[in-house]
Amino acid sequence: MFTATTLNRRSQRAQGVARAVFFLMTVTLVIPVLIIAGTLVVKGGPAISWEFLFSAPRDGMTAGGIFPALVGTVWLVAVALLASVPVGVAAALYLSEYAPDNLLTRTINLAIINLAGVPSIVHALFGVGAFVLFFNIGASILAASLTLAVMTLPVVIVATRESLQAVPQAFREACWNMGATRWQTIRKVVLPNSISGILTGVILEVSRTAGETAPIMFTGAAAFVAFLPNSVLDQTMAMSYHLYYIATQQTGVPEEIPFGVALVLISIVLLMNAISIGFRVYLRGLKKW
């Protein structure tokens, strides 16, 4: 039989200490989320009302609501998704279903990592140089959304590739053996069994896109636009830029307004994240093979 030696007891104690320290470290990281959320609710909560959500800002943005910014964010996100989802899904399909293990594939993977790592303000400069000036779209929803699309492309690619790769290889082999082409296999077996995972990634992308500020500052977001956008070539207000603007550029704004804007913005973003996480947990419980 083993007996508890001093050495043994000491290493047990070291284990307990390590565990406690790492737990405290984890808690230190996640506590701020709760504090921030709590403060925003307490200070921004009183500002939230139907009128706040559904009316335009008034009196040099020192009163009124956020409706044009909300609508603008919806436009920006929608157009960005239209551009990035097809390209991102295609890229993920290539990497998961076609790409051989060669230099090109490694280069693509490196490019994806870099696309995700380039500072958002550099994406903004790219948007100005490419979409606003070179393609002469001008500062507009379209230019801002395309900039956002390029920036969030890695989110779609990575999430889609992951859910494609979760489909067992044996299913593909079975289809190929029956004489199905690669594309028929993708369309009839691979995509139907990964579409929910792709959707999870897309929701996550919505959350990312809605919160971005720097990429839209010079490509299409405006501090104040009196009317709602009619086309993708209009400039627009946006939630994120609106928060930046009233928090830093505008004086005399009552405190609860920026807190209210921040609360609405973070609610949208966290709600999308929660949906995405919930969806993922639900999918994990769903057994199809």
Place this chain on the structure above:
Amino acid sequence: MDRRDLAWYVDRVAQALVFVGGISAIIFILGIFVFVTKEGLDFVLGALDPGEFFTSIAWRPTSNNPTYGALALMVGTASVTGFAMLFSVPLSLGAALYIGEFATGKTREALKILVEMLAAIPSVVWGFVGMSIMNPLIIETFDVPVGLGVLNAGLILGLMAAPIMTTIAEDALKAVPDTYREAAEALGATRWEVIRRVVIPASKNGLLAAVLLGVGRGFGETMAVLMASGHAINLPTSPFDSVRALTATIAAELGDTVYGSNHYGALFTLGIFLFLVTFIINLTADVVVRGIRKK
């Protein structure tokens, strides 16, 4: 029987389209480099004085006798990122160890979700938190006149960079085969001894990559730093000093420049610099990670 039917042609077309999607990431990354360089090139070849750019702290693009010294901006970025990493690296690695090696079941799931939530908070909200919550807190706690500076931006940035470091570090820990752990535990080692002597050494490249990506994240952050750092050109001597970051300078000034002017070109030159530095950081992280796979 043997003829190329519609399905055959559809397959070919699909393959071509998907390939275009596949190389899009390369096209975009090249596009970013080309277009940012294109707008900055005139300035780089003309008015730029490299000596001044890297050694002077005088960033006075709008004065009658404009100078473009970016040293203070680089120091600003470095000090904020460095301060952030100082507390965020240990916390993130500790959190990764706890989530990956100690926590189980529901606790683990809950902590992972909270870390994801941390990652989801938009940078403009972080900036706003820095201005409106942290700022008064710092002024009151430390009895200083201004709460916007290295400390404030560093704390914010550290929290922002933590999720990516935690996630990647946890992946690196997960990549260590369970057989290693079981073998060591069979020899009578405690969990912690296994982690310290087996898991951490086996995953150190992945942990290093996690830190590098965290540094890249902090280095490139724009809105939060712009709002929480005080945005003053300054070589900081204390954590309470205001500083100005490279990214924040572009965000704050580009709107006021004239297209094609030296000031405009100088901001794009900062962009080129940022692009190159983050590119190198990401490349290094990738090489480091590839190092583990080879083994």
Place this chain on the structure above:
Amino acid sequence: MVEPPIIEVRDLTISYDGQPALRDIALDIHRHEIFGIIGPANSGKTSFLRALNRMDGFNPGMEVRGSIRLNGKDINDWRNVYALRSRIGVVLPLPVGLPMTVYDNVAFSPRLRGIRKRAELDEVVERCLTRAALWDEVKDRLDSLGSLLSGGQQQRLTIARALSQEPELLLLDEFSIAVDPVTTMRIEDVLRELRSELTIVLVTNLVQQARRLADRTAFFLMGEMVDIGITEDLFEGKVRDERTTGYIEGRFG
């Protein structure tokens, strides 16, 4: 007049990343026979089946040299390789029910061929499931997921799917590995009946299964074809190589 062989293999060498897995194979497979291939693991049996179906295109690193003729035409001369594969049914060691309904599993291949009419599909599904000895068990739950059937049922579903291709050649690779003995016997009965309609290549690690089913048998060992002949002759000791008898009698494997 003797019918020409359905498959003629000459000088076939298969390698993976330069490592040969099968060397210098030459053999004919006759129409309407069950052709058995026996041999221990890693002797190149599965690679041989993959080459017949031209699955090398889906396996990076796999290289096939030599010639394989199907009905006198080299399989590399097919312009539409998918049409070639649809002529050949394949059953793999591990059963694969696709994650779609039982009905859709069997209707998959007919739909690829452009059959859309419900009545026609119904007929194919019932006929193939019946011939695969699965109809009675699943006829009331054609809408349940094929991937959630039991292992033995999934293997018969796989056979039904292969039959739905109306293949002239059926390749079976150790189909009984994941199947209980009773189901194995039922599938063996099915294969005997099918012999009148198509040609079957049966790769098996069970020597007695080859004896029960195959008309002729080849013995593969470490990438070489050591022996080939009428199955009963091999089992009665009429062999070219002593190793064949050794393997059949279970002295190694």
